Each structure stands twice: as structure tokens, then as C-alpha cells.
Amino acid sequence: MIANEYSEIHSNRFRHLMKRITNSPLYRNKLCDIDLEDMTLEDIRRLPVTTKSELREAGQWGILAASKEEIAQYHESSGSSGIPSIAWFTRNDLVQGGSQLRRTGSGLTSHDLVLNRFPYALALPAFLIQEAAWQAGAGIVPSSSRNTITHYPKVLELIGQLECTIIAGLPREMELLAETARLLGFDCAQAFPNLRAIWVAGELFADARKRHVEKLWGVPVYNFFGSTETGNIATMCSHGRLHISEEDFYLELLELNSTNPINHSEIGQLLVTTLSHEGSPLLRYVNEDLVTFNAEACLCGHTGRVLTHHGRVKDMIQIDDTRLTAKDIHEGIYSLTNVPAAWNCRQLGGGLEIHMDMSDSSWNKKETEEHLASSWGLGVSVVDQTGMLLDRTRLVQRDSSLKPVYII
Numbered sequence: 114m115i116a117n118e119y120s121e122i123h124s125n126r127f128r129h130l131m132k133r134i135t136n137s138p139l140y141r142n143k144l145c146d147i148d149l150e151d152m153t154l155e156d157i158r159r160l161p162v163t164t165k166s167e168l169r170e171a172g173q174w175g176i177l178a179a180s181k182e183e184i185a186q187y188h189e190s191s192g193s194s195g196i197p198s199i200a201w202f203t204r205n206d207l208v209q210g211g212s213q214l215r216r217t218g219s220g221l222t223s224h225d226l227v228l229n230r231f232p233y234a235l236a237l238p239a240f241l242i243q244e245a246a247w248q249a250g251a252g253i254v255p256s257s258s259r260n261t262i263t264h265y266p267k268v269l270e271l272i273g274q275l276e277c278t279i280i281a282g283l284p285r286e287m288e289l290l291a292e293t294a295r296l297l298g299f300d301c302a303q304a305f306p307n308l309r310a311i312w313v314a315g316e317l318f319a320d321a322r323k324r325h326v327e328k329l330w331g332v333p334v335y336n337f338f339g340s341t342e343t344g345n346i347a348t349m350c351s352h353g354r355l356h357i358s359e360e361d362f363y364l365e366l367l368e369l370n371s372t373n374p375i376n377h378s379e380i381g382q383l384l385v386t387t388l389s390h391e392g393s394p395l396l397r398y399v400n401e402d403l404v405t406f407n408a409e410a411c412l413c414g415h416t417g418r419v420l421t422h423h424g425r426v427k428d429m430i431q432i433d434d435t436r437l438t439a440k441d442i443h444e445g446i447y448s449l450t451n452v453p454a455a456w457n458c459r460q461l462g463g464g465l466e467i468h469m470d471m472s473d474s475s476w477n478k479k480e481t482e483e484h485l486a487s488s489w490g491l492g493v494s495v496v497d498q499t500g501m502l503l504d505r506t507r508l509v510q511r512d513s514s515l516k517p518v519y520i521i
């Protein structure tokens with residue numbers, strides 16, 4: 114489907130959206146001066162965009178478009194900014210999200226046992242993964258990150274003991290689990306013969322990082338792209354491409370730093386209209402991600418366009434005439450011969466300063482600087498912070514919170 118083609122499904126779902134979106138206080142106020150009665154998808158550019166700050170100001174109840182009786186779950190996530198993103202899900206929304214995830218190129222069957230490393234507190238991904246697994250008849254091992262019950266050594270034990278076939282979690286969790294295994298003296302790429310795939314979501318996942326995580330674990334890795342507010346938007350196929358769930362979303366692109374629409378092959382800010390979400394539907398939501406679309410047919414047979422995520426708008430770095438997206442930076446770092454166990458970077462004068470914590474002592478700082486400088490077309494200074502960015506002692510800690518004992 115190309116940018117200006119509207120399928121019948123799109124048109125019907127959009128008309129239905131116009132009927133129910135003003136059930137939410139946010140849109141009842143926002144659209145009160147607009148006649149939505151005869152509004153069609155062709156008119157969408159006449160409608161205002163929705164910003165993150167508007168969602169925050171509306172608050173939890175301000176975005177709810179379903180009745181309280183229809184609520185199945187409330188979700189919230191805090192990104193690096195610490196400001197929460199919020200959403201309501203009806204049971205239909207969860208079922209829809211689960212079925213989107215099942216389109217992953219790894220497939221999912223009743224023979225699978227999925228270790229779910231996404232946190233079960235407030236955040237959305239764990240529940241969509243669980244829904245997808247249950248729809249396929251697969252089993253789940255709930256193994257939340259960020260708690261003391263399922264610490265890193267415990268999770269590695271579970272993957273082996275339970276013969277898990279799929280692990281799901283943040284890309285960073287996959288790297289930290291692999292680092293924990295290394296510290297404990299074994300290699301994840303060799304240790305788990307039943308493991309056949311890894312699912313990741315929730316972070317920028319550039320091609321080079323995909324190759325890096327696949328090397329750490331020795332199995333193919335599949336990404337999901339979405340957010341708490343929108344649900345899952347695109348699912349990765351067996352050819353490593355993120356296919357959009359076209360029937361559930363109407364996606365537009367805006368020029369950077371403006372509200373002008375642009376051609377879909379150019380890099381722009383993603384604008385999301387949720388066509389099927391019931392709990393907290395969104396109209397032309399500026400989600401602050403940079404993306405491009407590609408309409409070429411994929412060998413996997415999926416018909417949806419391919420989405421490429423280039424990172425957050427706020428993470429883009431502009432130095433003189435050189436513009437780097439977060440994806441450009443990730444591609445450089447994860448293409449290194451020795452990928453750091455932890456890293457961060459900042460703009461310093463006319464170049465970039467990269468802080469690296471290395472697990473492999475064989476790396477060469479000068480060669481690393483030269484490689485990154487030539488990849489990015491900028492001056493690069495690498496600062497060795499080995500032992501300072503990653504607390505390896507914490508990774509191998511087995512301290513679990515225990516239930517109180519009353520009768521000894």
C-alpha cells in the first residue's frame with residue numbers, strides 16, 4: 114500500500130474512530146469545533162496533531178474513550194526522560210496486540226515455552242507477549258526484569274532447566290544476560306540447545322545491534338516496534354524487516370521541526386492514528402520517533418510496508434553540516450570488532466566523546482576512534498571507563514527477597 118491509497122478497511126475503521134474518539138475528554142475538547150460527522154480518511158490532514166505534552170496534561174482519565182466496564186488493563190512506562198507515557202487497554206485491544214505479535218518471523222506454536230523478561234509492573238510488552246503466547250497455545254515463564262526474585266543467574270538457570278525455546282525482553286537485557294553468563298564462565302551461544310529465537314522491543318534496535326545480540330546468543334533475533342501509547346505498530350519478519358500492521362494504524366510522516374507532511378521514503382517524525390484501539394485511541398499522535406517507510410515487496414510475503422526506526426528526535430546530533438541519528442550512532446558502536454559491554458556518548462566541541470566499558474581487554478582504543486570517526490565523518494574521542502559503566506558484581510548477585518518466616 115502506498116502513502117495516499119486508502120483501503121476500505123482503513124476508511125471504515127477511520128469513520129468508526131471518528132464516532133468514538135470524542136468519548137475521551139481530551140478529544141471531546143480538542144475536536145469540539147470540528148464537524149466529524151462526514152469526516153473521511155482523505156480529510157485527515159485537516160485534523161490537528163496530538164502531542165505528548167497534551168496526553169500528559171489530559172492525565173489518565175482524560176485519554177480514556179471506553180467505559181470503565183470495558184477496561185482490561187492500565188499501562189504506563191517511563192522512558193529515559195522519566196515522564197510517564199500512559200494508555201488504557203480493553204480486552205479486545207490486548208487480543209489485537211497479541212495477534213499482531215504472532216506475525217513475527219520466528220513463528221510461535223504450542224511447543225514453545227517463552228521466558229518473558231519484560232517487567233510485569235505497569236509496562237505493556239510483557240502482557241502482549243503473554244497474550245500472543247496463550248493465543249498460540251505456547252507457555253510462559255514470567256521472569257520480570259528489575260526485581261530481586263528473577264535475578265540474572267536465576268534467569269539463566271530457568272532458560273536451561275525449563276528448556277525455553279524463546280526469550281523476550283529489552284535488547285539490553287539480552288546483552289546483560291550474556292555478560293552474566295560470561296562472568297559465570299559459560300557462553301549463551303552454546304549453553305541453550307532448545308533456544309530457537311529471541312524477541313526484543315522497547316529500545317532502538319539497529320541492524321548492527323541485531324547482529325551483535327545474535328552472535329551473543331547464537332539464534333535469530335526478532336524486533337517489535339511500538340510504544341505504550343500506541344501498542345505494537347510493526348513486527349519483524351524472517352528477513353529482518355519491520356512490517357507495519359497496516360489495518361490497525363494510519364501512519365504519516367512530518368518534516369523535522371515542523372508540521373508539514375513529507376514523502377514516506379524521507380526520514381521524518383512518525384505521526385500515528387490508531388484505527389482499532391478502543392481504550393485510549395490516538396489521532397495524529399506525534400510520538401517523537403524518527404522513521405522511514407519502504408513499500409518494496411519483501412521476500413517473506415508480508416504485504417505491509419517496511420518501517421525503519423532511526424531513534425528519538427531528541428537523540429539526533431547535529432554538528433556543523435553532519436547530522437547523526439541515534440541509529441547512525443548505534444550502527445557505528447555495534448559494528449566494532451569489540452563491542453563495549455556498556456557505553457554512552459556526548460557531543461564535545463566539534464566531535465563526539467564516547468565512554469566505553471569493555472569486557473574484552475584485546476581492544477585497541479586508537480583503532481576504535483579511527484573506525485568510529487570514519488563511520489560518522491566526525492572527530493571521535495574514546496574514554497576507557499572499563500569497570501565504571503557496568504556494575505558486574507550486581508549482575509552475578511543471587512540475593513533474593515524472601516517471604517517472612519513466622520514459625521521457626
Ligand SMILES: [Zn+2]
Binds near residue numbers: 350352353354414415
Ligand atoms: Zn518481510
